[in-house]
Amino acid sequence: MPAPSPQFALLAIGILLLATVVAGSFSSRFGLPALIGFLGLGMLAGVDGPGGIAFDNYLLTQSVGVACLIFILFSGGLDxxxxxxxxxxLPALxxxxxxxxISAGTIAVSAALIFDMTLLQGALLGAVVASTDAAAVFAILRSTGLxxxxxxxxxxxxxxxxxxxxxxxxxxxxxxxxxxxxAPLTGMAVDFGQQMTMGGLIGVAAGWMMPELLKRSAYPDGGTAFVIPIAGAxxxxxxxxxxxxxxFLAAYVAGxxxxxxxxxxxxxxSTFQDGIAWLAQVVMFLTLGLLVTPTNLGDVILPGVAITFILMLVARPLSVFLCLAPFRRYGWREKLFVSWAGLRGAVPIVLATFPIVAGVPGAFAIFNVVFFVVVLSSLIQGPTVKPVAEWLGIARMNGGEAPEPKPRVPQGF
Structure with a gap:
């Protein structure tokens, strides 16, 4: 099949980007995270969809995902x-x-006990799906007025x-x-400390330097005001x-x-970086959607459903209740809402490409399970964030008065 001309390729990219934005806005109207629309359009454009685009470059997808996450995290820090x-x-950290x-460990043990996985394979799956994506939650909160x-x-x-x-x-x-x-575990602990320390320090330095450069720029309101933040991230x-x-920590702290x-x-x-972050989300989710082959997801439906419900109903609540236990200002209602609002997003899918690139046995199955978990979690939790907040009595609609909370459970309960 001959390669498409540059003009046709650019036209196709432009149409895909526009269609992705429309799909994301359409999904948000139903209380779903925009990523559902982005991923769905990517899958329609992929090899199993009417678009018929054959794309299976996991290394390129990983690189695109890393680049996009830099700007998403940087923009999140700016805002x-x-x-x-x-x-x-302190409680957030x-x-x-x-x-x-805790979430990763719970999934690791569950996957090893329920499915034909080694403990390390379960730990890999748990680590991949352990982080949350609050961007999806806040998009829902804004779209519903909650x-x-x-x-x-x-x-x-x-x-x-x-x-x-x-x-x-x-x-x-x-x-x-x-x-x-x-490999010694003590060495990993030291490496983790080094990563967090250096990431935080460099992020602080980069974040301090960027405004200084803008202050000293000859055109603080011109083109350099857009170039310098991109360079800073x-x-x-x-x-x-x-x-x-x-x-990634450095990019967020810098912002x-x-x-x-x-x-x-x-x-x-800030406004410009919001646009860059939005474009990064579109590109990342569209690429991830292209990468997925829907016909391969049939074999992971059962493990995907099981892992999703363990994550939503066991792993996430367990981690929230244990970590927030020392902070008495959070009652059980707030903890339940934080647990339910822990949607999964792009990061788990991007992380799921790492084992494939590394050639880990069973990595393709893990990728498909992770993709299924992210989509199912978004479909279930996304539309129910608002009803759960209202049911718990912690919702405030459109800046008005909060509804009358339900009777508090006694402290000793």
Whole structure:
């Protein structure tokens, strides 16, 4: 089959991007995360759909996913008000670290007991699906006019921005144990500390430098105001990775620091980066949708359904209730909502390409299970976030008064 001309390829890309945005908006009207529309269109354009595009380059998909995640995390940091999240930083970081470990461990044991998986394969699956995607939740909250009382939204937001590095580290650690079973665990702990420390420090430095460059630029409101933030996000990630740190953490922290400093082009930069992050989500989900072959998902329906319900009803609630236990200001209602709002998004699907690229046995089955889990979780949890918040009595509609909460359970319950 001859390769399409550059003009036709560019036209097709433009049409796909426009159609993806429409599909994402359409899915949001039904209370579904936009990723459902993005993924669905990618699958329709793929080899099993009417588009018939044959795409199976997992390495390219991984690279596209990593690049897109850099800008998504950086933009998320830019839009995070530190004053709002400062008081939830400690519980959010507990969820982003220990919560991810608890979720991954629960899935690992469940997968090893229920299915024909080794404990390491179960641990790999658990690590891949352990991180959450609050971007999908907040898209639903905005589209339905739902707000939640207290600092619960800030908790979910800050957790989602900081839990990806832990999931990425766990995936790397399990892959290392698969390749070298005798690898010392103490060395991994030291490596984790180095990754978090270097990632955080480089992120702070990059986030501080970006506004300084914009302040000193001869054209603070011109083209450089758009170029410098893009460069800052890439430098933060690349420098952190080169120094042995976690690049994703560096990108998020860089955005967080830069977004909470004062400089002339701040509002314009934030708006531009929101557009970049939106484009990154479209490209990433569309690519992931192209990669999936729907006819291969039939064999993973049973394990996919089982893992999804274990994740939603056991692993996530267990991690939330244990991690938030020391923080008495969160009652059981808030904990239940945080548990239910833990939707899975792009990161697990991107992480699922790592075992394939590494040549791990059974990696394709894990990828299909992860894809099924993400889609099923979004279809079930996405439309029910609003009803659950209302049922728990913590919803505030359209900026109005919160509904009368249900009677509180006594402290000793």
């Amino acid at each position: 995070t008000d530190w004053k709002a999240v400062r008081k939830v930083a 507990c969820l982003a670290t220990f919560g991810v470990i 707000d939640v009382d207290g600092d619960v939204p800030a908790l979910i937001e800050f957790e989602s921005g900081t839990n990806d590095p832990m999931a990425i580290f766990l995936v790397g650690a399990v892959l290392l144990l698969m390749a070298a079973p005798a 890439l430098v933060a990630y690349g420098l952190a990775e080169a120094a042995g740190g976690n690049g 967080l620091v830069a977004g909470n400093r004062v400089y002339a082009a701040r509002k314009m930069v």
